[in-house]
Amino acid sequence: MKRILSYEINEDYAGLSIQEFLKQQGYSTKVITYVKRTDMGLCIHGERVRTNHILRLGEVLKVSIVEEVGSINIVPTNIPIQIVYEDEDILIINKAADVPIHPSQGNFDNTLANMVAYYFEAQGEKVVFRCINRLDRDTTGLLILAKNMLSGCILSDMMVKREIQREYHAIVSGHIVESGTIDAPIAREVASTILRCVDFENGERAVTHFNRLKITNECSYVALKLETGRTHQIRVHMQYMGHTLLGDSLYGGDKDRIGRQALHSYRLQFKHPITKEILDFIAPIPVDMRKIIE
Known part of the structure; x- marks a missing residue:
């Protein structure tokens, strides 16, 4: 999976080092280290730059996050998943009952991780499985998956700060x-x-x-x-x-x-980790619960 982000430097950020700027955008130290070790991971006007570069007004910083290896030891399994929303950074899934999140003893190929691995493999993509809000095996409903390490670290930090409702x-x-x-x-x-x-x-x-x-x-x-x-x-x-x-x-x-x-x-409300747009998702009550309610 490859994600390229471009940032046009305005007056608020001119004078900061790239390291300081990326920190303000939510990049963790781990992600910054990964990006600066990536070939052409940090570029301005097509030239590679270091994290100590001082940003100037009007410069456009391009950040390339390239993950060529997906989660290992997860067998892709062709079982459909219900996708509520997807973009370059996140995947929102409405999980069914009787679906564990991660493989474990006795659940080697029937988990959400297996299903997601197949979904991306069918598109020729390799993605590390990053589940942000976990649900028990038999709990249904909305889950957030991060599609790259940047959205993953920002969303995980949002969970810790209770910014995902x-x-x-x-x-x-x-x-x-x-x-x-x-x-x-x-x-x-x-x-x-x-x-x-x-x-x-x-x-x-x-x-x-x-x-x-x-x-x-x-x-x-x-x-x-x-x-x-x-x-x-x-x-x-x-x-x-x-x-x-x-x-x-x-x-x-x-x-x-x-x-x-x-x-x-039933419902998830949060700011998009990259665009900062307010997102609000609702998954209807499943049939087995609705029968009892009605």
Whole structure:
């Protein structure tokens, strides 16, 4: 995958070194090092320049990010993916249920990484698999993938700074209160590598905001926004509230009406990592959840 970016230097940036300028554009030290080691990675007027070059008004800096090797040990698998949006820097996918994100023992060729590898291989491209917001195997909905190392480092930094707004929709047991905030730390369950629990002594801070959208069939349809991003955060917080997600067998949810946890990544709002345009994506509720809601 090759990405070429051009920057026309205005009064705000004239007098900065290229190193300083790239830092202001969100380039990490790792990406800057990679680019300056790339043949013609940094050019002005067709000539290669160093990162200590002092930029002048009107110069056009061209940055070439060339990644010739994709993710290794990921077998391309011809399984369709639902693409919501794609450009040179990002790929937004509406993930189906029963799809793990990364290959692991027992999931060698049936993961999203395998499907994405096939998608790009079919176009003659090699891409490193960079998933920005991860979802559990049976959680459906919107995911952001970065197509190059620059968009990857900027988006990862945005996640840390909580600049990517995430809204989930879920169906939980019982009638939950109309709205509220759960501020309860989460830790790994003792003697388990998978389970998490609320633990006020050893846990890391976890905050979830929720609003009830509808009450139906002894269940509540809920919208949730994450302020933090702990493993299984929504699932653990709903269990803690006494309203376990339907189908969530890991945390004691009712499995009679749906065969997975009723959780969907419904909406993503964030600034594009390169253009800075405000992006807003919504993925409709999947059929299995919609049947229960209706």
